Amino acid sequence: MKKLCSPQAAYDSYRWFLQAAERGCPYAQFNLGRMFKSGDGVARDEAQAFRWMSKAAAQGIAYAQNQLGAIYYYGRGVEPDDDLAVHWFRSAARQGEASAQQNLGQMYRKGRGLVCSDEMAFSWFCRAAEQGLASAQTLLGESYADGRGIPRNYPLALAWYRKAALQNDAQAQLRLGLMYKLGLGMARNEMQATAWFRQAAMRDIPAAQRLVGVAYAEGLGVPADLPRAVSWMLRAAEQDDVDAQFNLALMLALGRGIERDEDLALVWYHRAAEAGHVLAQYNLGAMYAHGRIIDRDDRRALEWYRRAAEQGAVSAQFNVAVMYANGHGVSQNDELAAVWYRSAAEQGDASAQNNLGVMYANGLGVQRDPLLSFMWLTLSAQGGDGAALSNRSKMQLAMTPQSVESGLELVRTWWRSHPAVAVPPSRLVE
Numbered sequence: 001m002k003k004l005c006s007p008q009a010a011y012d013s014y015r016w017f018l019q020a021a022e023r024g025c026p027y028a029q030f031n032l033g034r035m036f037k038s039g040d041g042v043a044r045d046e047a048q049a050f051r052w053m054s055k056a057a058a059q060g061i062a063y064a065q066n067q068l069g070a071i072y073y074y075g076r077g078v079e080p081d082d083d084l085a086v087h088w089f090r091s092a093a094r095q096g097e098a099s100a101q102q103n104l105g106q107m108y109r110k111g112r113g114l115v116c117s118d119e120m121a122f123s124w125f126c127r128a129a130e131q132g133l134a135s136a137q138t139l140l141g142e143s144y145a146d147g148r149g150i151p152r153n154y155p156l157a158l159a160w161y162r163k164a165a166l167q168n169d170a171q172a173q174l175r176l177g178l179m180y181k182l183g184l185g186m187a188r189n190e191m192q193a194t195a196w197f198r199q200a201a202m203r204d205i206p207a208a209q210r211l212v213g214v215a216y217a218e219g220l221g222v223p224a225d226l227p228r229a230v231s232w233m234l235r236a237a238e239q240d241d242v243d244a245q246f247n248l249a250l251m252l253a254l255g256r257g258i259e260r261d262e263d264l265a266l267v268w269y270h271r272a273a274e275a276g277h278v279l280a281q282y283n284l285g286a287m288y289a290h291g292r293i294i295d296r297d298d299r300r301a302l303e304w305y306r307r308a309a310e311q312g313a314v315s316a317q318f319n320v321a322v323m324y325a326n327g328h329g330v331s332q333n334d335e336l337a338a339v340w341y342r343s344a345a346e347q348g349d350a351s352a353q354n355n356l357g358v359m360y361a362n363g364l365g366v367q368r369d370p371l372l373s374f375m376w377l378t379l380s381a382q383g384g385d386g387a388a389l390s391n392r393s394k395m396q397l398a399m400t401p402q403s404v405e406s407g408l409e410l411v412r413t414w415w416r417s418h419p420a421v422a423v424p425p426s427r428l429v430e
Contacts, residue, residue, distance in 0.1 A: 010041030021052060026059035033064065037076075046077030057088060065092035066100035073103075073112075082113030093124065101128035102136040109148075122149030129160060137164035138172040145175070145184070154185025165196065173200035174208045181211075190221035201232065209236035210244040217247075217257070226257025237268060245272035246280045253293075262293040273304060281308035282316050289319070289328075298329030309340065317344035318352045325355075334365030345376060348421035350383030358391060374399065374407035379414060 014035055020028030033053035036045045050071050056064035069088035072081045086107050092100030105124030108117045122143045128136030137160045143149050144157035158179055164172030177196030180189045194215040200208035213232035216225045230251055236244035249268035252261045266287070272280035285304035288297045302323050308316035321340035324333045338359050344352035357376030360369045374395055380388030396404060415421075 014041040021055070024059075026056045026061045026064070029053075029056035029059070030061050030064040030067075033067065037067075046071075048077075050077035057091070060095075062092040062095040062097040062100065065089075065095075066097050066103065069100065069103060082107070086113035093127070096131070098128040098131040098133040098136065101125075101131075102133060102139065105136070105139065118143070118149030120149075129163075132167075134164040134167035134169035134172065137161075137167075138169050138175065141172065141175060145179070154179070158185045165199070168199075168203070170200045170203035170205045170208070173197075173203075174205055174211075177208070177211065190215070192221070194221035201235075204239070206236040206239035206241035206244065209233075209239070210241050210247065213244065213247065217251075226251075228257075230257040237271075240275065242272045242275045242277040242280070245269075245275070246277050249280065249283075266293055273307070276311070278308045278311045278313050278316075281305075281311075282313055285316065285319065298323065300329075302329035309343070312347070314344050314347045314349045314352075317341075317347075318349055321352065321355070334359070336365075338365035345379075346418070348383065348418070350380045350385040350388065353377070353380035353383065354385045354388035354391065357388065361391075361395065370395070370399065371403065371407050371410060374404070375410040375414065378407065378411045382411075 014032070017028045017032040017035065021032045029052045033049045033051075033056060034040070035042050036052065037049035038044065050068075053064050053068045053071060057068040065088045069085045069092065070076075071078060072085040072088065074080065086104070089100045089104040089107060093104045101124045105121040105128065107113050108124065109121035110116070122140070125136050125140045125143060129140040141157045141160035141164065144153045144160065146152070158176070161172045161176040161179065165176045173196045177193045177200065179185060180196065181193035182188070194212065197208045197211040197215065201212045209232050213229045213236065214220065215222050215229075216232065217229035218224065230248070233244050233248045233251065237248045245268045249265045249272065251257055252265035252268065254260070269280050269284050269287070273284050281304045285301045285308060287293055288301035288304065290296065302320065305316045305319045305323070309320045317340050321337045321344065323329055324340065325337035326332065338356065341352045341356040341359065345356045353376045357373045357380060359365050360373035360376060362368065374392065377388045377392040377395060381392050399407070
């Protein structure tokens with residue numbers, strides 16, 4: 001354990017480095033810059049840190065050059081300047097400074113101060129990783145796993161993640177756990193996955209804490225233990241992991257592993273929803289729409305459904321359309337109802353397709369168009385909607401064979417342009 005020095009000893013160190021730095025000693029200049037940067041033995045002063053780090057870097061001290069690059073990158077004590085950050089990272093990297101090599105790789109990956117290049121990023125990550133820098137080994141593993149700058153290679157990704165994980169790099173431990181969980185480059189192994197997630201979780205990585213919570217909740221690689229699941233979910237949720245916040249809200253609402261507390265569940269639903277979690281937004285909409293836990297409020301139900309709908313949630317889009325069609329929480333508006341029905345219908349929602357078909361049949365919110373009505377009703381019937389099957393049969397009785405064939409061609413064209421909708425998805429159960 002590093003010994004804590006007394007304030008007097010720290011000040012004496014500062015005076016010694018200051019005298020040596022003023023005589024031009026680059027190592028003293030570097031150490032003095034670090035003291036001003038961290039506030040060790042002297043009041044923290046980013047301008048002074050920049051001044052002394054610049055002097056050391058100009059004399060060729062690689063550590064100082066890397067630190068100066070970071071100062072320019074973050075704009076601490078000086079205006080941010082990506083070009084100068086790249087210059088100093090490169091100067092240090094060429095001297096073999098591993099952290100600078102990683103930083104230069106990150107600049108290439110992000111396209112800051114130079115042209116974005118995953119290939120060049122990979123090259124610099126390699127140099128730093130081969131020197132044993134754990135964070136660079138993790139980045140190299142990511143490059144192999146994601147195929148960035150190099151063809152995808154799961155065995156090599158696994159090898160580099162393991163090297164970094166054994167050096168206690170928490171991100172590597174998390175990613176190694178994910179490879180075991182997903183069976184990437186190896187057979188799936190929930191026990192190994194959870195073991196690595198736990199290592200990262202102990203280092204306060206919120207995603208890992210959530211995954212450990214899921215493992216205990218579902219008995220994945222460990223015996224099921226709901227109270228432990230709640231404990232880990234809470235740790236992740238308090239660090240603003242939105243998936244953990246949503247999971248914790250569900251567990252509180254259902255009383256799984258913890259005493260049922262609907263009021264507290266509502267708090268966590270709100271936190272997750274405000275952070276953009278689409279299922280939390282949808283569930284809040286349903287809670288306000290049906291008066292579960294809280295008083296019914298159609299206006300707020302529409303607000304949360306709309307937020308989820310704007311993120312592409314099919315069921316939320318359908319519910320927003322229904323609320324506009326019926327004037328719940330908002331003035332009745334067939335045009336907007338048709339817009340939201342179409343959004344859900346284009347994603348394959350059979351109920352939305354049926355309702356949109358009915359609107360085209362009757363000219364509600366859209367111009368009346370029997371062919372488009374027949375197309376949407378047919379698609380809905382193919383998706384298993386019973387009402388659509390009945391509506392389509394009635395419409396077909398009033399159509400000529402040529403019109404029916406034209407409508408079926410529209411259906412075939414729709415399927416060709418929507419290859420991802422192989423099987424119409426079911427709506428979420430409220």
